[in-house]
Amino acid sequence: MGKDRLMNSVRIGAVAMAMLCATAGLGLAAEYVSVIKDDVNLRSGPDTKYEVLYQLPSGYPLKVLSRQGKWIKVADFENDRGWIYGSLVSKTPYVIVKVREGNVRSGPGRNYSKVGSVAREVILKKVATKGDWIKISHPRISGWIHKSLVWP
Numbered sequence: 001m002g003k004d005r006l007m008n009s010v011r012i013g014a015v016a017m018a019m020l021c022a023t024a025g026l027g028l029a030a031e032y033v034s035v036i037k038d039d040v041n042l043r044s045g046p047d048t049k050y051e052v053l054y055q056l057p058s059g060y061p062l063k064v065l066s067r068q069g070k071w072i073k074v075a076d077f078e079n080d081r082g083w084i085y086g087s088l089v090s091k092t093p094y095v096i097v098k099v100r101e102g103n104v105r106s107g108p109g110r111n112y113s114k115v116g117s118v119a120r121e122v123i124l125k126k127v128a129t130k131g132d133w134i135k136i137s138h139p140r141i142s143g144w145i146h147k148s149l150v151w152p
Contacts, residue, residue, distance in 0.1 A: 031064040032152050033072070033089035042082035046071035053082045059094040059123040061152060077151035093126035095134060095150035102149035104141050108133035115143045124150065 035056045043050040046068045056062075062074035062084065070086045077098050097118050105112040108130040118124065124136035124145070133144045 030152070032093070033062050033064060033074070034092050034094040035060040035062070035084075036088055036090050036092075040084065040088045042074070042080075042084055044082060046073070046083045050083065054080070056084075057123065059092075059125065061094045061096055061123070062089065063152065095124050095126050095136065095145075095152065097122045097124070097145075097149060098151045099149050102145055104136070104143040104145050106143055108135070108144045110146075112144065116141045118145070 035058055038058045039055045040060075041052045042054045042056055044053055045051075060076070062072075062076055065073040065075055065081065067073070067086075068083075071083050072086050072089065073081065073083055075081045077096050097120050100120050101117050103114050104116050104118060106115050118138070118141065122138070124134075124138050126134055127137050127142075128135040129147075130144075132147050134147055134150065135144050136142060136150075
């Protein structure tokens with residue numbers, strides 16, 4: 001009877017481990033939002049009484065970390081964290097240049113001609129994706145940029 005119990009325990013453990021691994025692979029994708037207008041306050045806590053850490057420009061992309069009432073705890077591309085009021089962000093996808101300078105191309109690949117470049121911290125509207133390339137638009141430039149040059 002001891003051997004049967006041991007085998008049962010091993011089976012249960014194996015099933016539990018398989019379920020854990022399966023659900024870990026189904027983890028929720030990160031949620032991103034972007035600021036809807038210029039000079040939006042990022043605060044140290046979830047209320048207007050908290051210190052203003054930064055004022056963010058329109059389109060600035062943020063990763064959602066948690067929510068508390070109508071406030072959202074967020075992180076930016078440098079992992080600076082703070083709180084923003086929920087009605088001041090939207091799901092419109094934007095990216096921010098995270099390298100010193102990134103090339104923008106006429107198509108989704110290095111074999112396409114360079115149409116210009118963008119500097120670090122320039123905010124670009126995300127229009128489409130194709131493989132590792134993101135089609136972007138900006139008042140001064142549009143085209144394709146490699147995903148390794150921007151966040152998120």
